Amino acid sequence: MARAEALSLRHHIENAPADQFFFDRATTVGVADLNRGTSLNGRLAVLAGRSVLIATTSQLTSGLALIELDGVARRITILPPDVDPAHLGALIATAEVDAVVVDGDTSVLFSNVPLVVTCTPHIAPSEHVPRAGLVTEWVLLTSGTTGVPKMAVHSIAGLAAAVPPQKFSETVVWATFYDIRRYGGLQIFLRALIGGASLILSSAGEPIADHLGRLGRHGVTHLSGTPSHWRRALMSPDIGKIAPGYVRLSGEISDQAVLDNLRAAFPNSSVGHAYASTEAGVAFAVNDGLAGFPAAYFDGVRDGVEMKVVEGSLHIRSPGTASRYVTPQSGPLLDTDRFVDTGDMVERRGDRYFFVGRKGGIINIGGLKVHPEEVEAVINRHPLVRMSLVRSRQSPITGAIVVAEVVLKPADQPAPKEAEVRNDILRLCRDALPRHKVPVSISFVPALAVAATGKLARRG
Amino acid sequence: MSVRLTIMDQMAQVAREHGKTLAPLDDNLALLDSGLDSLGIAVLVARLEDRLGVDPFTTSDDVQFPVTIGDFVRAYENGAR
Numbered sequence: 001m002a003r004a005e006a007l008s009l010r011h012h013i014e015n016a017p018a019d020q021f022f023f024d025r026a027t028t029v030g031v032a033d034l035n036r037g038t039s040l041n042g043r044l045a046v047l048a049g050r051s052v053l054i055a056t057t058s059q060l061t062s063g064l065a066l067i068e069l070d071g072v073a074r075r076i077t078i079l080p081p082d083v084d085p086a087h088l089g090a091l092i093a094t095a096e097v098d099a100v101v102v103d104g105d106t107s108v109l110f111s112n113v114p115l116v117v118t119c120t121p122h123i124a125p126s127e128h129v130p131r132a133g134l135v136t137e138w139v140l141l142t143s144g145t146t147g148v149p150k151m152a153v154h155s156i157a158g159l160a161a162a163v164p165p166q167k168f169s170e171t172v173v174w175a176t177f178y179d180i181r182r183y184g185g186l187q188i189f190l191r192a193l194i195g196g197a198s199l200i201l202s203s204a205g206e207p208i209a210d211h212l213g214r215l216g217r218h219g220v221t222h223l224s225g226t227p228s229h230w231r232r233a234l235m236s237p238d239i240g241k242i243a244p245g246y247v248r249l250s251g252e253i254s255d256q257a258v259l260d261n262l263r264a265a266f267p268n269s270s271v272g273h274a275y276a277s278t279e280a281g282v283a284f285a286v287n288d289g290l291a292g293f294p295a296a297y298f299d300g301v302r303d304g305v306e307m308k309v310v311e312g313s314l315h316i317r318s319p320g321t322a323s324r325y326v327t328p329q330s331g332p333l334l335d336t337d338r339f340v341d342t343g344d345m346v347e348r349r350g351d352r353y354f355f356v357g358r359k360g361g362i363i364n365i366g367g368l369k370v371h372p373e374e375v376e377a378v379i380n381r382h383p384l385v386r387m388s389l390v391r392s393r394q395s396p397i398t399g400a401i402v403v404a405e406v407v408l409k410p411a412d413q414p415a416p417k418e419a420e421v422r423n424d425i426l427r428l429c430r431d432a433l434p435r436h437k438v439p440v441s442i443s444f445v446p447a448l449a450v451a452a453t454g455k456l457a458r459r460g
Numbered sequence: 461m462s463v464r465l466t467i468m469d470q471m472a473q474v475a476r477e478h479g480k481t482l483a484p485l486d487d488n489l490a491l492l493d494s495g496l497d498s499l500g501i502a503v504l505v506a507r508l509e510d511r512l513g514v515d516p517f518t519t520s521d522d523v524q525f526p527v528t529i530g531d532f533v534r535a536y537e538n539g540a541r
Contacts, residue, residue, distance in 0.1 A: 237490045257523040393506060397517070398498055
């Protein structure tokens with residue numbers, strides 16, 4: 001496959017068509033305007049050579065800052081909207097951030113950073129556009145960890161490795177239910193930008209009906225999201241407002257039901273699912289309408305990507321993988337053969353492979369990750385609990401939800417009713433955990449299996 | 461308790477637990493306008509499977525995602541038969 005070579009994003013927009021726009025709920029920006037102007041209030045030059053944190057509230061200003069800073073900043077770290085502010089200090093120190101781009105009144109969060117620059121979606125004419133001569137490090141945050149997110153280092157060449165380098169020949173309007181500040185959404189941003197297509201961005205807190213209405217009005221042709229995003233759209237009476245010809249799913253396991261329902265909702269569309277991760281990059285697409293992926297994908301090198309299964313976990317080597325974590329303490333990102341262990345467990349059935357869950361039992365609830373251990377720690381605070389096991393239960397709506405099995409201590413006095421203990425435990429969980437981490441059910445069991453390692457035996 | 465009443469009872473329960481306010485429920489109301497979000501609906505479907513012994517959105521070969529409250533209740537009424 002031909003690849004976009006190490007061109008900066010600035011090079012890709014040199015011939016931006018006059019009808020290439022970025023839309024969000026409030027604003028429309030002509031991409032070509034950035035060739036003669038700036039979203040950074042004329043302050044791009046002072047960001048040259050710096051390690052810049054992009055910490056805007058809107059996706060649109062993040063996207064504009066990315067275009068202006070690629071090739072100009074030494075390093076760009078992209079802050080997703082859902083990062084715990086308590087981790088900001090550690091992230092800033094780790095990435096040696098010495099400048100922040102914001103788009104609102106959030107500079108108080110960054111009082112320790114020497115330079116704070118404001119980005120607006122209003123492109124001001126600028127005669128001096130700095131030359132994009134550096135190879136900028138792109139740092140993306142992972143979502144699968146507890147505590148401070150890991151920071152994976154990419155290059156624009158790697159991020160764009162799976163993006164066709166030529167412009168679309170027809171009019172294409174991309175949109176994504178993802179946030180472009182996460183790996184999956186960033187892929188869509190690059191596809192639109194490099195392909196000369198318009199892109200419709202979602203706005204924080206926008207109701208699904210409004211979002212679908214906006215996608216319909218702008219004539220979305222290419223639309224991507226997680227299976228959970230798509231299930232929510234399929235449950236919306238406003239699904240009929242859109243008719244994309246190209247429907248893509250990734251970020252979670254695509255089951256047959258969601259694929260079949262999308263084909264029924266959009267009978268003239270190409271419906272496919274893809275696999276990618278922040279560390280491993282884009283690995284493959286599946287376009288035969290079936291869940292899972294063909295075993296033949298393990299044969300040789302496909303589009304520069306090689307895959308293997310090690311102890312049930314999918315490993316990937318490709319030009320699109322991240323090269324390392326910013327800090328060595330996060331562990332090696334690549335093994336000695338330059339493969340990434342994705343931690344996604346696969347199982348062969350006939351001539352296809354299927355995803356069966358995460359290594360270590362991490363549960364993915366509509367894109368939000370839950371470590372069973374953090375929920376167990378809360379349950380185990382209850383004085384009557386001896387031990388607990390938190391695991392995933394399949395959900396047709398969010399892919400998975402959290403359930404718990406609990407072993408109670410033998411009671412020396414008359415034991416309280418199970419229902420009371422269950423309510424107490426649930427109250428503890430609701431007080432200490434976000435909603436998606438609270439078990440949907442708690443069952444009391446006489447014992448839990450412990451593996452030879454002395455750890456709880458976790459299934460799947 | 462009828463299937464419909466069980467569903468309404470559980471919707472109210474999940475809404476309480478999630479700190480949401482339920483809209484006046486009506487068969488023509490969109491499920492996503494009921495006051496429950498995707499996570500709330502996921503919890504509701506799991507609770508109903510525990511109580512009614514069926515998850516009509518996973519077990520059937522021809523799954524249709526419910527758009528209205530009426531669709532949702534009918535899926536259980538048909539599934540429980």
